[in-house]
Amino acid sequence: MKVIICGAGQVGWQIARHLSGEKNDVTVVDMNPELVRRASDTLDVQGISGFASYPDVLERAGARDCDMIIAATHSDEVNMVTCQVAHSIFSIPRKIARIRAQSYTAALYSDLYRREHMPIDVVISPEREVAEAALQRLAAPTTFDTESFLGGRVQLLGISLDEECPVLNTPLRQLTDLFSTLRAIVVGVRREGRLFAPEAGDQLFADDQIYVFAHVEDVNRTLDIFGKSTKKQERIVIIGGGNVGLAVARALEARTERVRAKVIERSRGQAELAADALERTIVLNGDGMSMELLLEANIDRADAVLAVTDDDKTNILVSVRAKQAGCPMAIALVNDPTLVPLMGPLDIDAYINPRATTVSSILRHIRHGRVRAVYSIGDAEAEVIEAQVLSTSPIAGRTIREIEFPEGVLVGALLRGDKVMKPTSTTRVEESDVILLFAMAGDVPEVERLLQVTIDFF
Template sequence: MKVIICGAGQVGWQIARHLSGEKNDVTVVDNNPELVRRATDTLDVQGIAGFASYPDILERAGARDADMIIAATHSDEVNMVTCQVAHSVFAIPRKIARLRSQSYLDAIYSDLYRRDHMPIDVVISPEREVAEAALQRLAAPAAFDTESFLNKQAQLLGIALAADCPVLDTPLRQLTDLFSTLRAIVVGIRRKGRLFAPEPGDQLFKGDQIYVFVHNEDVDRTLDIFGKPNKKQERVVIIGGGNVGLAVAMALEARVDRIRAKVIEKNRGSAERAAELLERTIVLNGDGLDAALLAEANIDRADAVLAVTDDDKTNLLVSVRAKALGCPMAICLVNDPTMVSLMGPLDIDAYINPRATTVSSILRHIRHGRVRAVYSIGDAEAEVIEAQVLSTSPISGQLIRDIGFPEGVLVGAVMKNGKVIKPEGGTRIDEGDVVALFSMAADVPEVERLLQVSIDFF
């Protein structure tokens, strides 16, 4: 597949890394020659320096015979014009654009993206993706990472194992015997910085970070088994009233189970806008690092603080200060992946990486076959792929134990006729089933082959 990626920032670079690693023909376009050079030096991609919306630049990038264009520059308008040029001049079949401005994303204007208007096949909104990720973190506060799959009937939970975890030193095979009715499977373990797909005989140790695929009805029981009782969130303080913080607060207001939220926003204009749009949420104008303002927001009585400003350092420091003032849980937004290593030493419970959520969202739309969802784990180390099984797939009609999955691939869950079941060796995979697979990055191409993806693309 020939793909043009416009924008060589973190999102564009990660997408290029994924696609070039799977032997696709990738060209990266950016008006910053240094970013283009970084991409061509570190990845197996071609690079063009120039403005992505210019027809001559797209021509040089090979737009005449491209299968897909992904517009992920920092400018919404450049991304939109790039897709228009790609459609009108070069007839590129598939066009994906990242749009940040909420005005472009309002449902009443969705007709704008028809092929005879602004021909964008898929619109990705980082703010909406991040807001959804924040809500999922709040729903399972004991987990450091979480994502929903299979029509929101199952979740992937990231759980850090402490010394008080009751099942330490227990082989996974024995866990299955002990909790035979539990619909949960450990699909990934990070130990001493290395992520791997475990074998049935592997044990769990203090300090491990595990990824568990679990049926929604068994989330609380699963967290209990791993020593992480799930506490209901009733009071939340949100630091940052921009697009992300506002989206989270509005979603909390819309929920049936009442969660009381307060928003602290430094910019007066943004604070006034948030106050106008929110009905039951208290909005405070001031610096989230101000201990007196945090006290005014009753941070010591809050169940969680959610730091989602556009500054990583502010988010980290606010989280530390809030916990020092008595808040039991801190979730923060971190754009810079090198800062993730500070989470443990700073005692921050969970983080959201907006670039990872955006990359996962884009991958969902560019994976071949009947792929319904993709979630990127860590620094693109692994993926969870949710896909519908086609009649042409080599795995259709086979028992799981007989399928030649690579060592780095595990089946997390299977949905048959709309019902999610726990997969076992004797589970038969049939046409129309939806499977959720944990796959190490190196094994993704083989997973796609097993799903017989190329037949059903476009």
């Protein structure tokens, strides 16, 4: 597949890394020659320096015979015009654009992206994706990572194990026997910085970070087994009243169960906008770094603090202050991946990486076969892939034991009709089943082959 990626920032670079690693023909376009050089020097991609929406620049990038264009520059308008030029001049069949401004992504104006208007096939909204990720973290407060799959029936849980975990030093095979009715499977383990897909004889140790697929009805039981509490989040303080904070507050207001949220926003104008947009949420204007203001927001009695300003260091420091004041849970928005190793030592419970959520969203629309969802784990170390099994797929009609999955791939769940099945080695995979896989990054191309790599997805 021939792909042009416009924008060589963090998101563009990660997408280029994924696609070039899978032997696709990738060209990266960016105005910054340094970013283009970094991409072409470190990845197996071609680099073009220039303005992404200029027809002559796209021509040089190979737009005449391109299969897909991904517009992920820092400008919404450039991304939109790039897709228009790609359609009108070069007839590129698939166009994906990252668009941040909420005015462009409001449901009221969705007709804007129809083929006869602004022909964009997929619009990715980072703010919306990040807000959804924040709500997922709040729904499973004792996890460091979480995402839902199979129409909300299965939850991926990232759990840090401590000395109090009751199932340490127990082989995973034995866990299956001990909790035979538990619909949960450990699919990934990070130990001493290295992520791997465990085997049945592997044991779990203190300080391991594990990834577990659990049926949504068994999430609380799963957390209990691994020594985590399941206390509900009823009082939440949100630091940052911008697009992300506002979207989270709105979603919390829409919930049927009672959630008391407070928003702290530094900008007076933005605080007034947030106050007008929210009905039951208290909005405070001031610096979230101020301990006096945090105490005014009753941070010591809150169940969680969610720091989602546009400054990583503010989010981290506010989280640390909130924990010192007695808040039991802190979630921080962190754009810079080099800051992530600080989360543990600083006692920050969970973080949200906008780059990872955006990359996951874009990959979902790129994968071959009948792929319905993709979630990127860690720093693109592994992927969770949800896909429908086609009749022509090599895995259709075979038991899991018979399928030649790579060592770094585990089946986490199977959906047949409306029934979620916990897979075993004797489970037979049928046509039209939806399969949920954990795959190490290097094994993704082989997974795509097993899921039937055809151009029909496009």
